Each structure stands twice: as C-alpha cells, then as structure tokens.
Amino acid sequence: MTRFKTLHILNKPPEHARYRLCLSAIGPQDGLLLTENGVLAITQPLAINKERCFALAPDLEARGLLSHVSSDQIASFDDMVDLTALAENVISW
Amino acid sequence: MTRFKTLHILNKPPEHARYRLCLSAIGPQDGLLLTENGVLAITQPLAINKERCFALAPDLEARGLLSHVSSDQIASFDDMVDLTALAENVISW
Amino acid sequence: MSTLIIIDQPPYGSWEGREALDMAFSLAAFDQPVSLLFCGAGVNWLRKGQDATTIQQKSVERNLAAAPVFGVEALLADNKACDHYGLTEEDLLDPVSITDFGPELTSRFDHVAFAG
C-alpha cells in the first residue's frame, strides 16, 4: 500500500473554490483521494500523476463514472482506511 | 427609481461557482444588487455598467468596504424593496 | 406564470438537487408550467448509468425519467457545462434538450429559482 507524505481528501466538484485550493497544495510526495462530489475531477485534466490519484468506488458508481477510471485508481473504503492510516498527514478539503 | 427587466440579487463571493453563473446571465436591461458576501464583487473588475450595479450598505459597512463604492451605487434595504418591487423579474443567485 | 428551476449542484453530494426536483414536481402537480435547467456541475445529474445502491441513496435517473410524466415541460442542459464534463447527447438521459445558458434563456420565464 502506498505511503504518502500528505494524503489530500477532496470531496468538492471542480467548480468549487476549495477544489482549486486543494490542487495548489499537492506536493511531489503527496497523494489525492477523490470522494463524493470530488470524483467528478476524473472527467477533467488533472496535473497529478495517475499513480498518486485515487477515487472512491461507491461514489464513482453512483455518478455513472466507474468506467471512466482505470482499476488501479479505484479505491474501496478499505483502501481509504489504509491510505489514511499510512500517510504522514491527511488534509480533508 | 430604476426599473429593470430582471434584477439579479447576488450574495456569493467571487470564488463561488454561482457568482460566475450570475454574471453570465445578466442581460442589457438588467440590474445587479450585491448583498452579503456578494458585496466583495466591488473589489473586482465587473463587466457591468455602474449605473446598473448596486451594493447593500450594511453588508459593505460590515466588511469595511463602504469607502470603496461611489454613493450612487450604495443601496439601503429600502432601496432593495423598491428595486425588487419595480423589476419585472427577480433572480436570487 | 412559467417557472424555471435551476440545478447547479451535482447529485448525491448534497440534497439541494433533490429538493429542486420536488419544487418542479409540485408546480407540475398543481398544473403550473415548469422546466428544469441543469448547469455547471449540475449536468452530472443527467449522465446515464448511475447506481447509488452502495452509497445507500436512491438513484436520480428514475426520478428524472418520470419528470415528463409528471408534467414537467422540459429538461434542459447547458451546452458549455455538458462540454466541460465530456457529456455528449448520447451520454445524456433521454428527455434532455441541450441549450445555452444566458439572459435569453432565463428571460423566457416569469419566475426563476434555485432550491438553495
């Protein structure tokens, strides 16, 4: 399981001010976990390496976006627990 | 008192998605009334004629912005009543 | 008296869109002309293939499909917002028409409202 310096959890859609704030705070050793409305980000060009960007499966599924993401990037709640437990720090945006 | 086709009442700060939505819906015979967080718009360049753009005095005062606006653009709650009563339509954003 | 209800929030993350739908259905139930407009992130309501079982909510697709039956006159989607979210006409639920958001659209209605 990946261990990030800071794990950023983003639950806001791309139109939201805090979405932009979050993206501007992601450092080179950080990871991004998209949840809730945040999973809409996967329809947008994101300046973050795919290996550091995950989206919560149930939220993708609800929004009809499961097929838009490669399986490497899809996280379950179990994955979310691991990601948050392993990261040095977590910021919920 | 000015009679607008549509009076747009905007209470969101410039970072808010609906702020941009509102600005894109203002027609040539429309007016804009800034309230609450919306009064922060007067610190920004706005593509609307000053004669059609007003800001609520108590909200300007609270945010230390009363001196940023010319007196023609400052509206009281009494003015807000007149503006909303006279407009053909009102949209609260 | 014609009403336009605007939904600019994505589904499932907040209740605003559901409460906007209730407003539209109520107007229709009382035979008042009403249309729904989806713009901004709100166009994500219209994507086919939603399944909200795992997050324990009701999928909004079925509600929207019922809108014409209940008497909602039109489901409109903003062109630019659809583009922004990569939604083509094929990806959208059936009864939706793509349109351009702006003063020409909103001025066709006597009453324009958001749910929150």
Place this chain on the structure above:
Amino acid sequence: MSTLIIIDQPPYGSWEGREALDMAFSLAAFDQPVSLLFCGAGVNWLRKGQDATTIQQKSVERNLAAAPVFGVEALLADNKACDHYGLTEEDLLDPVSITDFGPELTSRFDHVAFAG
C-alpha cells in the same frame, strides 16, 4: 503536534470562519501550538475598518486582535488572495504576516484543518 486552521470563507456571510476561530482559540487555551491561515475569500477577514453593527453581528476585528494574546502563534494571509482583493500590508489588521499558500506551507504543520 502543531496545527494550522484554514479560513477560506469571507466573514459575516457564514459561521464557518467564527467556528474556525473557536477551534484555534481552544487549541491555544490547552497550550497546543496553532496558527491561522486566511486564503481565498477568507482574506477579507483581515481588512481594517469593519463595522457589523447594522447587520447585528459582532465585528471579527476584535476577535482577531485578541488571537496573539490567547496564544495563537501566527495569523497568516495568502499573498495571491490578498492581491486578488486589493489588500496591501497597510490595509491588513496588525498581527498578520503575508505568506505563500502551497505544500511548503501546509507541510510545516502536523495537522491541517478547516472548520467546515
């Protein structure tokens, strides 16, 4: 354990900023190191000359002035956001330092939080 509380909402329009301030003051009261960062529209908290009497709220200026007294280590304001709102160092309340928002800043703290 050092904490950074971020305020990105303007004052008076919502309670989020006030509740963020309460978080910072509580940490300070229990001798936990804490700083406040204002960014986005949140920098409008820092403008001199606020008077919220007419909208029947308490002005936030006095609260902020008390922050150093209560043990809040620093009041920080994002440079770009200040620029965006035309706020120069002169327009800002006294104990504020201008800084640059980004990973370098947030990674200086063990715990970074918003009030809502």
Place this chain on the structure above:
Amino acid sequence: MSNSLPEQTKTPAPAGVFTLVITGAPYSSQAPQTALHFARAALAANKRIDRVFLYGDGVHLASSLSTPPSDELNLSEAWAGFMAENNIPGVACIASALRRGLVNESEMQRHELSAFNLRAPFEIAGLGEWVDSAASESRVLYFHRGS
C-alpha cells in the same frame, strides 16, 4: 442611488405583495438575517408579506430550541416575534422539516417521537403553500446561503 436607466416599454405595476422563501439556516448562513431586514423595510414601505416559507436548511429557523449566546441575536425568536406582531404566516416545508428533525406536536405523535421543537407561530405544511404563492401575483424572493 441613481435614477438613470430609461423605463422599459412594458411597465407593470410594482409588486405590492411579497413571499419570502428562506433556504439558508441561521448560525450557518446570513440568509435569515438579511430576510428579516428586508421584511421590516418592506412593511415600512407599505408592502404586504403574504407568507414566509422555509425550505431546505432554512427550516432550522423555526426551531424553538435554538439558544445562541446571550450577546448574539436569537434569530428564531426575532423572526417569530416579527411574524406574530404583523400577522404574517410562517410555514416550514414538511418534507425538509421532517428529514432535518423539525416537528410540531401532531408530527411528533404521528411518528411516535419523544418531543416537538417547532416554534409558534411557524407551522408545517407542504410545498403547495409555495406553489400557491408562485402562482399568485405575489413576488417570490429567495434567501439562500451565501457560501
């Protein structure tokens, strides 16, 4: 304020009756405060307010249990007083209210709850009340949250 734009060709009579729809919660948004200031100014200008309708998070304004610190305005109390003095009906949407834990005595009994917390003179009713205003000559104004 200026008086500069030419009048439109179509000039209907100014609205004399307002309906206020509040969707922002007190102590979370500024909406109930702004709406109250507006309502006072409207009555002072001889306008009529036919109804205050609480929708979505706005239903929390009708709580009888809201207890802000003594140096802050109690918005529920202020609104209730204003409505009582001026004989303005206040209605919280039943669907919004039940989800959010705002109930009157009869809903308490119907759902076998332990208490009720609706503040008089607020009542609970359906969206039909809002439709009634929207379909009338009344000007419907919305007070949403601002963030």
Place this chain on the structure above:
Amino acid sequence: MSNSLPEQTKTPAPAGVFTLVITGAPYSSQAPQTALHFARAALAANKRIDRVFLYGDGVHLASSLSTPPSDELNLSEAWAGFMAENNIPGVACIASALRRGLVNESEMQRHELSAFNLRAPFEIAGLGEWVDSAASESRVLYFHRGS
C-alpha cells in the same frame, strides 16, 4: 490500487486510532454517510475509533427527531446504533449545538427550554474533547460538506 511510490525515508507506524470529525449535516451533505462507511471499514481493519466529534452543521446528526421518509436511510439512527454496538463515544460541540437548537436534558433545564432532542448515545461537550484527540496519537479525519 497500485503500489508504486517509493516509501518515504521517514516511516512512522501507521495510525491505529482515528477520531472522526463530522461538520456536514445529514440530508444536506453526504458527510455523515461517507463517515459511517469509513468507520465500518476502519473497525473491520482492526483500527480503533476513539471518538466521533460533531461540529458546526454536523451537530444535526445527533437529532432524535430526524424522520426521513421510510424508504430513505435514517442516518441519525444508523450512527447511534453503530456507536452503541461498538462502544464509540459521540460528542456534539456544545457551542455549535446550542446555536442550532440541539440540546440534552440538562441544557434544556439550564436554558428553560420546552424539550430536548439529543439522541443517545450522543453527548454534548466542549471543543476540549476535540483538542484532546488532536493532541493525542489519534489521526483526526474531517468529513465536511461537499458543495
């Protein structure tokens, strides 16, 4: 999920204890739902949850009067059941709660209110409870509204 990034040089032990802070209200935001799914997964992975802290609009999750339609999940009930089964304390911040009309029996008496509406096992306490978590080894996770 991939397993691709190199481990950091500084590798502290993974967090074993979580504190969940919920600031988004049910039936307004998805926050309490997401937090509950996370909490279940955390316990399944042998993590401990030392405390659930409700702040801001999140205090509405502790309402005993919330009554969603019968075909929708009752989130207050689901959270209360989960906490009781797993012996997890739930605390609503007193300042947030009183402003928003969420009170227990003793606050009802102290402020001479007509009812109380706090659902057991939720309790009301100060921000000190949150400071306690923040100052401990516990990993504090926030669940805010998403719009």
